[in-house]
Amino acid sequence: MFVNRRYTARGKNLPSSPKKVRPIANNIRGKSYIEAVAMLYSMPNKGAKLLNKVVKSAASNAMYHNKNLSEDMIIVKAVMVDDGSRRRSIWPRARGRADRLINRSCHIFVEVDEKMKNGE
Secondary structure (H helix, E strand, O other): OOOOOOEEEEEEEEOOOHHHHHHHHHHHOOOEHHHHHHHHHHOOOHHHHHHHHHHHHHHHHHHHHOOOOOHHHEEEEEEEEEEEEEEEEEEEOHHHOEEEEEEEEEEEEEEEEEOOOOOO
């Protein structure tokens, strides 16, 4: 009996806000690996470059563990973007005041799977 195994990759504490990365992640969910990488490569966003690295890592994990897989047989099954840690600092303002700066980071989780053939 053949069990379909899932292949994953994670990027932790990546230096971009989850709010900026989530719309990009929604665009590639369910697409083929080649199509997703082409879309991410053409986007000018910093989050697209971070997401591209994690998607490529998940695909290479899949091809390493299953030697029969090739790039055109892989689809991006799930993409999750969660809040990471926050770095707080102080931003000096006029008249001795100070504002708080919050630098956000995100965790990206990507799961890729094998494309099913019509007979399966």
